[in-house]
Amino acid sequence: MEKQYDVCIIGAGVVGNAVARELSRYHLRAAVVEKESDVSMGTSSRNSGVIHSGIHYKPGTVRAQLNVQGNAMMTDLCRELKVKIQYIGKLTIAQDEEDIQTLHSLKEQGEANGVPGLEILDAEQMQKIQPGVGGIKALLSPSTGIICPYGLAIGLAENAHANGVDFYLSHEVSHISSTGQGFRVKTVAGADLSCSVLVNAAGLYADRLCRMLGITEYSIYPCRGEYLILDKRLQGSLNVLVYPAPRKGGAGLGIHLTNTVDGNILIGPSNEYVDAADDYACTAQIIELLKKEGHELLPGLSTSDFIRNFSGLRPKQTPPEVKGFKDFVIESRKDVPGFINLVGIESPGLTCSPAIALMVRDMVAERLPLREKSSFVAERPGRVGFFHELPPNEQAELVEQNSDYGEIVCRCEQITKKEVLDAIQNPLGVKTVAAIKYRSRAMMGRCQGGFCLPRIVQILQKDFGYRPEDYILNSAGSRLFAGSVR
Amino acid sequence: MNTIKHDVVVIGGGPAGLAAAIAARKNGCKDVLLVERDKRLGGILNQCIHDGFGLHKFNEALTGPEYVQRFIDEFNSLGIDSMLSTIVLSVDGKRNLYVSSRKSLTRIEAGAVILSMGCRERTAGAISLPGTRPAGIYTAGAAQNFINLQNIMVGKKVVILGSGDIGMIMARRMTLEGAKVEAVFEILPYPSGLARNIQQCLHDYDIPLYLSTSVIEIHGKERVTGVTVAGIDKNFKPISGTERYVPCDTILLSVGLIPENELTRGAGIAIESRTSGAGVDDAFMTGVPGIFSCGNVLHVHDLVDHVSDEASLVGEYAVRYLDGEIKTPESYIRIEPRQGVRYVLPQKVSGMRDFTLSLRVTTPSRDRAVWVKDGDRKVARKKLIRLHPAEMIRINIKKEKLQGAKMLEVSVE
Numbered sequence: 081m082e083k084q085y086d087v088c089i090i091g092a093g094v095v096g097n098a099v100a101r102e103l104s105r106y107h108l109r110a111a112v113v114e115k116e117s118d119v120s121m122g123t124s125s126r127n128s129g130v131i132h133s134g135i136h137y138k139p140g141t142v143r144a145q146l147n148v149q150g151n152a153m154m155t156d157l158c159r160e161l162k163v164k165i166q167y168i169g170k171l172t173i174a175q176d177e178e179d180i181q182t183l184h185s186l187k188e189q190g191e192a193n194g195v196p197g198l199e200i201l202d203a204e205q206m207q208k209i210q211p212g213v214g215g216i217k218a219l220l221s222p223s224t225g226i227i228c229p230y231g232l233a234i235g236l237a238e239n240a241h242a243n244g245v246d247f248y249l250s251h252e253v254s255h256i257s258s259t260g261q262g263f264r265v266k267t268v269a270g271a272d273l274s275c276s277v278l279v280n281a282a283g284l285y286a287d288r289l290c291r292m293l294g295i296t297e298y299s300i301y302p303c304r305g306e307y308l309i310l311d312k313r314l315q316g317s318l319n320v321l322v323y324p325a326p327r328k329g330g331a332g333l334g335i336h337l338t339n340t341v342d343g344n345i346l347i348g349p350s351n352e353y354v355d356a357a358d359d360y361a362c363t364a365q366i367i368e369l370l371k372k373e374g375h376e377l378l379p380g381l382s383t384s385d386f387i388r389n390f391s392g393l394r395p396k397q398t399p400p401e402v403k404g405f406k407d408f409v410i411e412s413r414k415d416v417p418g419f420i421n422l423v424g425i426e427s428p429g430l431t432c433s434p435a436i437a438l439m440v441r442d443m444v445a446e447r448l449p450l451r452e453k454s455s456f457v458a459e460r461p462g463r464v465g466f467f468h469e470l471p472p473n474e475q476a477e478l479v480e481q482n483s484d485y486g487e488i489v490c491r492c493e494q495i496t497k498k499e500v501l502d503a504i505q506n507p508l509g510v511k512t513v514a515a516i517k518y519r520s521r522a523m524m525g526r527c528q529g530g531f532c533l534p535r536i537v538q539i540l541q542k543d544f545g546y547r548p549e550d551y552i553l554n555s556a557g558s559r560l561f562a563g564s565v566r
Numbered sequence: 567m568n569t570i571k572h573d574v575v576v577i578g579g580g581p582a583g584l585a586a587a588i589a590a591r592k593n594g595c596k597d598v599l600l601v602e603r604d605k606r607l608g609g610i611l612n613q614c615i616h617d618g619f620g621l622h623k624f625n626e627a628l629t630g631p632e633y634v635q636r637f638i639d640e641f642n643s644l645g646i647d648s649m650l651s652t653i654v655l656s657v658d659g660k661r662n663l664y665v666s667s668r669k670s671l672t673r674i675e676a677g678a679v680i681l682s683m684g685c686r687e688r689t690a691g692a693i694s695l696p697g698t699r700p701a702g703i704y705t706a707g708a709a710q711n712f713i714n715l716q717n718i719m720v721g722k723k724v725v726i727l728g729s730g731d732i733g734m735i736m737a738r739r740m741t742l743e744g745a746k747v748e749a750v751f752e753i754l755p756y757p758s759g760l761a762r763n764i765q766q767c768l769h770d771y772d773i774p775l776y777l778s779t780s781v782i783e784i785h786g787k788e789r790v791t792g793v794t795v796a797g798i799d800k801n802f803k804p805i806s807g808t809e810r811y812v813p814c815d816t817i818l819l820s821v822g823l824i825p826e827n828e829l830t831r832g833a834g835i836a837i838e839s840r841t842s843g844a845g846v847d848d849a850f851m852t853g854v855p856g857i858f859s860c861g862n863v864l865h866v867h868d869l870v871d872h873v874s875d876e877a878s879l880v881g882e883y884a885v886r887y888l889d890g891e892i893k894t895p896e897s898y899i900r901i902e903p904r905q906g907v908r909y910v911l912p913q914k915v916s917g918m919r920d921f922t923l924s925l926r927v928t929t930p931s932r933d934r935a936v937w938v939k940d941g942d943r944k945v946a947r948k949k950l951i952r953l954h955p956a957e958m959i960r961i962n963i964k965k966e967k968l969q970g971a972k973m974l975e976v977s978v979e
Contacts, residue, residue, distance in 0.1 A: 308694065309691070313828075313831065358787070360698060360699070361696070361697050361698045361783075362694075362696050362697065363696050364696040364782065364783075364804075367694045367696060371694070382839070384688075384692065384824055384842065386691065386692055386694055387689070387691050387692060388689075388691030389691060389694050390699070468655075472567060472664065472671065473567060475666075475671055476567040476670065476671040479666065479668075479669075479670055479671050480670065483668035483669065484668070486666050486667050486668040486669060486670065486671070487651065487666075487667075487668050488603070488653040488655075488666055491603065491653065492828075494655065526686075526692075527686045527687070527689065528689040528690070528691050528692075529708070530686055530687050530689060530705045530707065530708050531686065533708060534708060534711040534712060534715070534716065537712070537716065537718070538716065541716070548718045548719070552701070553700070553701035553788075554701075554788075555788050556788070557787075557788030557789060558700060558701040558788035558789055559701060559789060560701050560702075560720075561712070561718050561719060561720055561721075562719045562720065562721050562722050562815070562816075563718075563719050564717050564718065564719060565713055565717045565718065565719045565743050566717065566743075
């Protein structure tokens with residue numbers, strides 16, 4: 081049966097969810113359609129989690145403007161959504177005279193973009209901020225921050241959902257047609273939706289979605305970045321983000337260390353074009369390269385400090401033979417009225433996401449009347465951060481109120497049963513084990529679920545009636561188990 | 567938050583913690599508390615339903631649950647206090663513990679602390695396996711939990727990476743439950759586990775063991791579909807041309823155990839890189855006075871029988887510490903591993919008491935002797951027919967032999 085919406089958004093990454101959440105302020109019927117079983121399963125969860133300042137982009141570009149605007153919006157947004165963010169700042173380091181010139185031009189460029197607080201530091205000032213860091217000068221950008229990237233995407237989606245947006249998860253789009261008045265969207269799983277405005281937030285698949293509507297001028301070239309995640313033991317070795325000054329001919333921002341809001345350090349990302357938009361494999365060569373870099377950048381690193389590797393894909397518009405960056409495409413198509421097209425939203429897309437949502441809102445307003453809902457609730461329930469991050473007296477109080485806070489399920493990350501139960505009963509109704517992991521942080525520690533997965537399996541069996549065949553990792557075919565032993 | 571006080575607090579109710587608590591009680595301490603995060607005592611042995619435990623200690627082949635039940639019974643008959651379903655969140659250098667249970671958060675002031683938290687398994691991430699990350703990759707111990715405790719079958723067509731004991735035991739277990747175990751692949755030129763397990767778990771079931779071979783890529787988008795394996799050279803690099811594809815739906819990892827020393831580090835105790843456990847002296851006391859360590863959290867043992875013996879001693883030393891008999895000496899005699907020796911434990915001794923030196927060799931060999939020397943002077947020598955990294959070697963050393971010693975050096979000759 082056909083379901084009618086005013087706006088359909090294809091893709092539940094951070095951009096699609098930010099658009100959904102922004103539109104949920106208004107009297108609109110909106111839906112997000114996503115092929116994966118959960119939100120934030122692609123590029124949005126597989127990146128460095130950095131909120132960029134905006135020094136790297138040419139003044140006047142869409143990307144530069146949205147970056148600075150998005151960065152400034154993050155504080156309020158994260159407070160409303162209960163998402164962890166830390167503006168820890170970044171040092172871009174010069175090793176020679178040529179690099180110093182680069183720092184000055186980055187500073188000029190950043191100031192033209194409106195980046196606040198930029199400062200060139202000498203070696204002594206640098207050392208005060210990050211003892212032991214090498215280099216002769218540095219550009220400090222205090223507005224650079226770190227965030228839990230999937231935390232933001234999930235927060236946006238849950239808040240959008242609470243404000244009336246429907247989410248169609250595990251619904252891969254099979255067919256789109258323009259009806260003149262709007263669009264008809266059909267999915268492999270059988271949903272049949274109509275809408276007046278269609279937003280393409282399909283990320284790595286944005287070009288394919290365009291082609292379904294006869295738009296052929298865009299191509300997405302997936303460019304893989306691999307990372308290694310380091311044990312929390314090394315927490316505290318980095319006070320700020322430290323990047324080398326960009327050099328000519330370099331792609332991306334170079335391999336570097338990034339601390340995460342949860343206390344790990346990431347090494348990466350690499351830069352390698354791949355053929356498939358879902359090729360998340362890690363490679364022996366890159367792993368070795370990252371380990372080598374890691375040992376150079378962090379002398380105290382031991383082999384048991386590597387806890388996991390992963391990769392993400394940048395949806396680049398530039399093919400391997402061209403490399404470099406192309407500006408974001410954010411357009412309301414004249415040839416396909418009602419089609420709002422977002423293409424090539426790679427870095428700093430995470431930072432830009434709330435600003436992109438405002439642009440899309442204005443484009444929607446050209447086609448549909450936007451009336452604010454008095455029922456809109458900007459605040460997401462809950463608290464920022466995890467139980468283990470609270471002071472002991474607050475923890476003790478919570479345990480008194482709810483004994484599930486007293487039971488630690490994931491010992492490495494000290495995640496309580498209450499937090500695991502909240503993740504199991506997530507508002508979007510996602511039933512995968514990965515959904516529990518991304519929401520509760522259980523299974524993300526150094527033992528990678530060796531201890532807590534059996535416990536979580538038991539909770540799902542006892543309290544939620546799961547049978548062995550009901551446990552899936554992240555997609556229908558990713559069953560954890562083969563059945564009962566006997 | 568309420569605060570309680572206990573003389574000896576034991577962290578972990580596995581074989582080490584149980585033996586330590588029992589020994590502390592038997593040596594006269596009336597106020598022993600054992601804190602265990604699980605709802606039952608016994609630790610990992612509860613899921614080790616195979617036999618072979620207790621051959622040294624009881625002269626019997628017991629299952630894990632049977633072995634540990636003997637200690638649980640004794641623990642209970644001595645009326646020792648325990649807090650079950652309670653996890654220790656932190657320990658500080660002044661022997662204050664913060665523990666969490668469904669009832670409350672509690673601070674415990676301990677006279678002496680015994681660390682016996684055991685170890686965890688090394689994961690796919692820890693060894694940075696290339697390829698995809700589909701469902702179907704488990705550590706052998708997690709798979710053992712699912713099969714033995716939860717009646718859940720993890721897969722049907724299995725490849726085992728690493729020839730650690732748990733991996734071999736799971737190869738047999740999976741076979742007995744109807745799975746096809748394709749092979750065990752070991753990156754080293756010799757097996758990592760005990761000889762008896764190679765015979766009883768692999769050979770007896772016609773499961774091939776390939777040495778100097780490893781998984782170099784995992785395949786599969788949703789569930790594992792196979793692995794690429796290859797021969798490995800002396801520098802641990804895959805040998806080009808030896809790659810082959812092995813279809814499977816499950817990968818079990820048995821690639822080493824890591825002592826679980828996060829609480830130890832939090833207390834400011836230095837960790838030895840060779841053992842990944844606390845550095846200890848001949849009373850098993852760590853660098854922080856009054857905090858002791860034993861069992862697999864101190865160094866990974868080959869047999870639980872040895873864990874029990876070691877922990878019994880530690881329980882006694884903790885009580886003697888409370889009685890003021892054990893103090894940090896003015897100077898220690900260092901013990902250093904030399905040629906052919908991977909690690910020694912303890913790493914330093916007071917010279918005031920007899921002790922057992924535990925060690926492991928770096929490579930397999932035959933008909934050699936382990937020498938303990940003080941300069942050129944022989945302190946101890948143990949002749950062995952078969953030396954293997956999988957097997958712990960223990961040498962008893964009398965305090966009389968330590969008089970005037972400056973540093974002991976241990977080597978295989």
